[in-house]
Amino acid sequence: MKVLVIGSGGREHALVWKIAQSPLVTALIAAPGSAAIGTLATCVNIPVSDLDGLVDLARERTVDLVVIGPEIPLCDGLADKLRAIGIAVFGPSKAASMLETSKAFAKDFYARHNVPTARYGVFDDAVRAKAFLDEFSPPYVLKADGLAAGKGVVIPETREAAEAEIDAFLSGKFGDASRTLVIEEFMRGEEVSIFALCDGKTVLYCGAAQDHKRVGEGDTGPNTGGMGAYSPAPIATLALIDTVMKTIIEPTAAGLAAEGTPFQGVLFAGIMVTADGPKTVEFNIRFGDPECQVLMARIANDILPYLKAAATGHLDQMLPIDWSPEPAITVVMAAKGYPGDYSKGSVIEGVDAANALDGVHVFEAGTSRDAQGRRIAAGGRVLNVTATGESLHYAADRAYTAIDAINWPDGFCRRDIAWRALKTH
Template identity: 50%
Template sequence: MVLRVLVIGSGGREHALVWKLAQSPLVKKVFCAPGNGGIAELAECVPIGVTDVNRLLAFAKDQEIDLTVVGPEAALLAGITDAFEAEGLAVFGPNQQAAEIEGSKSFAKDLMARYGIPTGKYRTFTTAAEAKQYVREQGAPIVVKADGLAAGKGVTVARTVEEAELAIERVMNEKVFGEAGNRVVIEEFLSGQEMSLMAFVDRETVRSMVISQDHKPVFDGDQGPNTGGMGAYSPVPQIPSVVVDRAVAEILEPVARAMVREGRPFRGVLYAGLMVTESGPKVIEFNARFGDPETQAVLPRLDSDLAEIMLATVRGKLGDIEIRWKKEAAVCVVMASEGYPGDYRKGVPIRSLPQSRPNCIVFHAGTIKEGDQLVTAGGRVLAVTALGADVGAAQAAAYEAVNQINFDGAHFRRDIAAKALAAEKK
């Protein structure tokens, strides 16, 4: 079988997906809609937006696409999987109802409450006044979340009551995240080590990936506002495998069964953002797709054929295949535009970009080509991933590559994977 594959999306996650799929002997041709400046080196980019479902469907039919892989959550919640499946097209990604596990934080929390899946206590509010009153009753630290999609930026970990009230005001009254802020979820603050646990899911069949750890705050030492993610690394040596096994058994497998029982069977990648607390792993959030930038740290460690895994998932045969992982560690450092996650400039020339090589890959997150010049086109610009014998070696190689890249205002955290190295020293 020789496949024509369409990847939906334009970020670093999609570059990693294209990069891995292009390595498969099953894959003949890769398209990406809309793609970016780096993806264009591996795939034919198509200028169609990720939520323009009708045009994407027409393109897939016209080009006889054998497998469509959906990257961003916006496309899933726009019903792209439902539309493609209605036309008999193979698509990797959950349908609109199943994607609600990410599209509505209140739905996800209610689901966990119904099925006894460990998470922090919470309340959902539709008015700012009631939300603020609850915050004053509970005290701080406390977590404020916009209910809907907010590009990874709708969460505030408030250290004071005043900070929580300001977050509620911005989300619900100022509508900084639009309709996503019609409701807020106020959650218990959980402390411990965070881990990102992704899994291929085919209804009740769950095949977990290697874990990673994301870095959400924009500045070193986990300071500053939350972003979509400033870097990630895998493995996470300070989290023992017994904890990961427990998370699969107590969280991923039960939620997959719960979605089937709810009439929303999940098929695709389920992402669990977890906090490893003193009483065990608890859910911070679920996503209905590959994480970003976790994918850029996890996929380079995949030793199996990604296209084969995706086809098996789509065909209901995930349980029939074995998934292998490399022992090497991976560290991904995100280079962002000055000002991100706030306002930032676009069109800044990128200079001195090193060539990707087997142990170091530069994934493009927000770039475009203007003639022969590569320029910035997003808040997160590049995701530089390096492999090494251990986390320390991978970290050193990643920062060596980052230091070769230059664009005006470039910002990156200098402590990606520092928690792992500190734990190893202990």
């Protein structure tokens, strides 16, 4: 099978790494890929924004399956263009991608299909938005309607701070993404990510993980794209997973199909486990990053048949995914200053030594190579140090041992990834 993976980050590195293990692969291509991905696949330097170029590549290489990693090309309609020329795609249509593209659309969709979620309001007027704060007590949850690279959520602790943020959002704090604002009731509980493959009709459970969005230890500081993740998450019991599948994920997939936008790809449900049961925080329409890294490390099956079945409508013929009993953890090493301003170009040494450790794989999210072949930091989140072990404690020890083998003075990481689970085990 000829497979084309779209993207260049740590998530795509993990997907390529897992797909490359399949005996079904006859050719593996990535666009644009990266130097790290290039050790596993043939990279073609076409940016994810060049939809026509990507379609031409898929046609010219006569690929059997395209796996789209990041959300932007999905939201721009790449899957539609590929399906229009008869190429199987793991990834939803532009219309189905509205579930992530627009927080306002998503909240109204949940209401239409009785998917449990927090009370909310949608606003483009500051006066009405500030008046709506009367509905809740602090803290408040403010979300940019559009895509904001995982950073468009602010949780003010006071009414005064919330009103200031409303003005900032509607004045373009996140560009056009925050010209419309969603205000939600703050949900108390523990958050977990639940994944399911979907082929437009059938859904199949695809793992649970818990990530850490805040930049600082103890889950403090500003939100980021994700500073680490681990799987399995103790809070994701079999009973909880069953409830989430039946009350949230299956109704969402059925609702999308009923509205004429059947979903093919992976549904990524952000769930808050509250005293009143699980409620939807949000849906994403692609694998999480860095959750994908721990899921790929734990899936014991050949992943490729599952991706192809989701793309072609045959998930009903697939057995449940087989999971390794070994937990996995990934720790993000980021450039100092992230998620604010950070510099690029610093040299990273020791990654090969880290990769040589038992149970460790470093997925490269934001690196390039200089003329001497050295790794160079080229992004905010730069390395995803991923490890497995017979227990979560072992996996965490391996991950941090690997981090200590990496010499990158201009990088930092959190030293408490998986702290909730480690505290109770």
